[in-house]
Amino acid sequence: MTDKLLSKVLVLDNSPEYADTIKHFCDENNLAGLKVQKNNLMSVLRSNIDLGAILYSENYGDTPEENAEIAMMIQSVRGELPLILRREKTATLDDLPEELRRVFCAAYVASDMPALRSVIDEYIFCLVYPNALVRGISEITGSVLTSQFKINPTMLTEAPYIVRDRIIFGEVFSLIPLESSWCRGYMMLQTEEQPILDFLELYRPSAEVADFRAANSFLGEVTNLIWGSFKNRYIGDAGSAGSKIQVPLIVNHKHKYISFGTDNPQLCFIYTLVDEASGRTVKLYQRFIFNLNWSPEDFKEITCDVDELVDSGELELF
């Protein structure tokens, strides 16, 4: 797994003249660009719930009116995503009508792509995540997930990436606070219920008939184990001594939307458990949202003497 963080962006730009420029920019700047035709736009917006931003061309619509209409529709359905406008002449929003101007977060021109880099840094890669933390989270989570089954399933881990999306994946998710001197926020695990039940049936055949409570319990215990390992590795006894500020979290079930009260990008991992024999899979989205404090300059990994280490599952007698 690479330490480099990526982000997925929708490219709503049909200009053949600038296709290579935009593709090159994405490749150079850790962006996975997903080009979308107009007739597919709504279905792509619905099915891609882990986006970082949208690159939009002022010529995407056939007419200026259609272009404005599409932009406002995107703003309406996915307003949390930064919408960045490519213009033909000048990188400004000033000449747009007020109602259209507020739809976009920034403008750029293809002749000045470094300026777009600044916009991407401001809206997507604005939080620094230490490599040791990113790598450690992936290791911890992989270990926890495979430890849940007596016969280890195959586990696939995608490269970690940054999202601005607030859409919830699946039907069940867990949240647990992370509190330390260098971070305050949440870890969220999201998944689908039926694949978990199918996996439990496969790997824990002796258990009672699995219903949604079994899926809840599985996700709860996985969350607990990851949280415990995270604390042991990165927090230790140095909890958050200062601020006890909280902000409301908003969950909108109708729109499968969760807000942590901040526009901060979120650190996202995707893990897929695969049973090779049956082809059954479970996909878990893991997100870290440091909405209350993020001070990576104070981040440190807890190290201890080898003599002090006790393997998990071993009994340390007193």
Added chain:
Amino acid sequence: MAKILIVDDSSTVRDEVAGFLKNAGLDVATAVDGKDGLAKLKADPGIKLVVSDVNMPNMDGLTMVEKIRGEMGNSTVNIIMLTTESSPSMKERGKAAGIKGWIVKPFKGDAVLEAFKKLAG
């Protein structure tokens, strides 16, 4: 036969640990949190070993241990914590309350079965 009380708010953990110990021929009871664990321990003198989580709703595991020692002063029950926590301060608190051991999850029964049998008398 001496009984082991498993105290954990996770039904996954309760089922896993209890199932493992039953398969090993041990008598097992379960409780869903510290409050429930304390009540079940008081009600059943046959319990000789408590295996408890730390982080639980209603009453956490270390508070439960302190209450066992405080409210059941002559209790000879052995207590082991089975938890994701491994912070020295928590272990010290547990030691001060008289726990016998600490296991960091996930539970690997084979590694500790003999010790469990011994502590359960």
